[in-house]
Structures are given as structure tokens and as C-alpha cells.
Amino acid sequence: xxxxxxAGIGRRRFLETTGGATLLGMxxxxxILKPSWGRAxxxxxxxxxxxxxxxxLDALGAGAPAxxxxxxxxxxxxxxxxxxxxxTATSNLPDTESIAFLVEANPNMLAASFLLTPASLxxxxxxxxxxxxxxxSVLVKAGGRFYVATKEIKVTLGGCGG
Amino acid sequence: MAxxxxxxxxxQGDVVEVKVLMSHEMETGQRKDASGAIVPAHFISSVQAECxxxxxxxxxxxxxxxxxxxxxxxxKGAAKGDKVKVTWVDNKGExxxxxxxxx
Numbered sequence: 001x002x003x004x005x006x007a008g009i010g011r012r013r014f015l016e017t018t019g020g021a022t023l024l025g026m027x028x029x030x031x032i033l034k035p036s037w038g039r040a041x042x043x044x045x046x047x048x049x050x051x052x053x054x055x056x057l058d059a060l061g062a063g064a065p066a067x068x069x070x071x072x073x074x075x076x077x078x079x080x081x082x083x084x085x086x087x088t089a090t091s092n093l094p095d096t097e098s099i100a101f102l103v104e105a106n107p108n109m110l111a112a113s114f115l116l117t118p119a120s121l122x123x124x125x126x127x128x129x130x131x132x133x134x135x136x137s138v139l140v141k142a143g144g145r146f147y148v149a150t151k152e153i154k155v156t157l158g159g160c161g162g
Numbered sequence: 163m164a165x166x167x168x169x170x171x172x173x174q175g176d177v178v179e180v181k182v183l184m185s186h187e188m189e190t191g192q193r194k195d196a197s198g199a200i201v202p203a204h205f206i207s208s209v210q211a212e213c214x215x216x217x218x219x220x221x222x223x224x225x226x227x228x229x230x231x232x233x234x235x236x237x238k239g240a241a242k243g244d245k246v247k248v249t250w251v252d253n254k255g256e257x258x259x260x261x262x263x264x265x
Contacts, residue, residue, distance in 0.1 A: 043207050048224040084228045103226060107192060111226035114235070120219050121177060125234035129190070129226050 047110050053137075056102060056109045060146075062139055068093065068147035073138045075153055079130065082155040088125040089149075093142035096122035105134030130155045169262030171246045178240050178264055180211065182233045182248050190225040205253055206231060212247045213240045213264075240264055 047059035165185035191203025
């Protein structure tokens with residue numbers, strides 16, 4: 001009886017220590033999520049946990065992206081509430097494959113990445129949190145190469161207060 | 163189970179514009195509660211949008227996406243009355259799927 005209990009605790013500890021990304025992998029492995037999702041949903045842990053711009057870009061495989069005028073970053077110049085900053089990215093680059101939002105002053109820069117399909121138009125909008133006034137970069141992968149456009153957004157009230 | 167998403171999809175010309183509002187705490191894992199303990203991160207990590215069984219967009223998010231996330235995107239190749247299906251999965255493995263009809 002005692003042995004059974006101990007085994008039970010071991011299993012619980014195991015479940016506790018397996019993180020979110022791993023859990024997603026387990027769901028895919030268990031066939032709960034469709035394989036097509038599984039392939040597309042390789043959540044890039046290294047990129048999302050990167051603490052410097054270089055680390056984040058390296059983890060995304062972007063290296064040193066070229067500045068591009070063909071990417072439009074639509075966002076307010078001054079955000080009154082850093083908890084909710086609307087950002088829209090429009091890429092006019094041909095064969096845009098993915099779009100990522102990076103907020104330089106945040107603890108982890110990568111906020112979101114979007115993987116496009118041939119059906120989707122290279123326009124995405126979301127709302128992000130910003131710790132303080134910062135440059136926001138939109139990284140676009142188009143035709144196998146990386147491009148970036150940056151806009152400074154001033155924040156009057158931070159979004160990551162404790 | 164989390165609250166349902168609000169999905170609005172409208173056809174303009176041959177382009178479908180989809181707007182999704184999700185209900186999620188999007189806890190960063192940086193914030194402390196009143197007793198000084200760190201509130202564990204809890205955020206939507208992946209979002210998948212499909213139309214007629216075909217993926218149209220995948221999003222991977224970190225905790226820096228705002229609480230109750232908003233997502234807007236556009237795609238081609240669908241008609242009025244088609245369904246847009248959106249699924250999210252968070253870092254704790256919770257998931258939710260909702261559908262909207264293209265108007």
C-alpha cells in the first residue's frame with residue numbers, strides 16, 4: 001500500500017515539473033492535437049525566453065535582419081496604458097512567411113509570432129504589454145530572408161507593474 | 163473551461179477579415195501577489211485559425227500579449243457562410259475552440 005502511494009506522488013511530481021511547452025508536445029504525441037497543428041505549433045521556447053535582442057533574433061534564426069521600408073508598423077506614438085498597446089503589422093514584402101513582434105524593453109522581448117499560410121494576407125494585429133517606453137520591432141520573414149521595421153512607442157503607465 | 167471567444171469574420175471583396183477576442187488572464191509570471199509570492203505564468207501560447215478544414219494562421223504568443231487577447235488577421239479563399247474555427251492552447255494545456263461564420 002505504501003509503495004503504491006509513493007508511486008502516486010512520484011507521478012504527481014513528474015506532472016508538476018513538466019512545463020507548458022512539454023505538455024503541448026505530450027498532447028501532440030498523444031494524438032489529442034492534430035499533427036498539422038503539432039508541426040506548426042513548435043512553440044519556440046528559446047526565442048520566447050530570450051532576454052536580449054541578439055538572443056531572440058538568434059533563436060528565431062534571424063541573425064541580423066535588414067531594415068525594410070516595406071513593413072508598416074501601426075501603433076500609437078504614445079500609449080497611455082502599457083498593459084494594452086495595439087500593434088498592427090503590414091508587410092508589403094513578397095512571400096511573407098511569418099511576422100513577429102518584439103518589445104525591446106520587456107523582460108522577454110518576443111511577444112508574439114505569426115506563421116502565415118498561402119491563404120493569409122500579411123497583416124496581423126494584436127495587443128501587447130509594454131513595461132515602459134521602448135522600441136517595438138516587427139520582424140518579417142519573407143522569401144527565406146529576415147527584415148525588420150522599428151517604431152518607438154512611449155508608455156506613460158507601465159504594463160507589468162507588481 | 164474558459165469563456166467563449168468572440169469571433170467576427172466579414173467578407174470584403176475576396177478578403178475575409180477576422181477579429182477574435184479571447185478571454186484569458188495572460189499572467190506574465192513576473193507579477194507578485196499581496197503576500198509577495200510570484201504569480202505563476204499562465205498565458206495562451208498557441209492560436210490556430212482554420213477555415214474549411216485548412217489552416218489559415220498560426221500564432222505563437224508569449225506572456226507579453228495583453229490580457230483577454232485580441233487578434234485580427236485577413237485571408238482569402240472563403241465565401242459567405244463558411245466557418246472560421248479558432249483554437250487556443252495555453253501553457254497549462256488548457257484549450258478552447260470556437261467558431262464564427264463569415265458574414
